[in-house]
Amino acid sequence: xxxxxxxxxxxxxxxxxxxxxxxxxxxxxxxxxxxxxxxxxxxxxxxxxxx
Numbered sequence: 001x002x003x004x005x006x007x008x009x010x011x012x013x014x015x016x017x018x019x020x021x022x023x024x025x026x027x028x029x030x031x032x033x034x035x036x037x038x039x040x041x042x043x044x045x046x047x048x049x050x051x
Contacts, residue, residue, distance in 0.1 A: 002035060016042050017031050
């Protein structure tokens with residue numbers, strides 16, 4: 001889902017999701033559930049051309 005939304009390779013979106021989970025002290029599974037429930041919206045990060 002993130003790969004499609006952000007137009008990034010799966011390895012990059014996994015890194016973004018892991019970084020979010022770590023920085024918010026939640027599990028990777030919980031972060032993924034938040035994305036699937038449309039409660040978490042990640043951007044592409046610096047240098048991706050995405051806001």
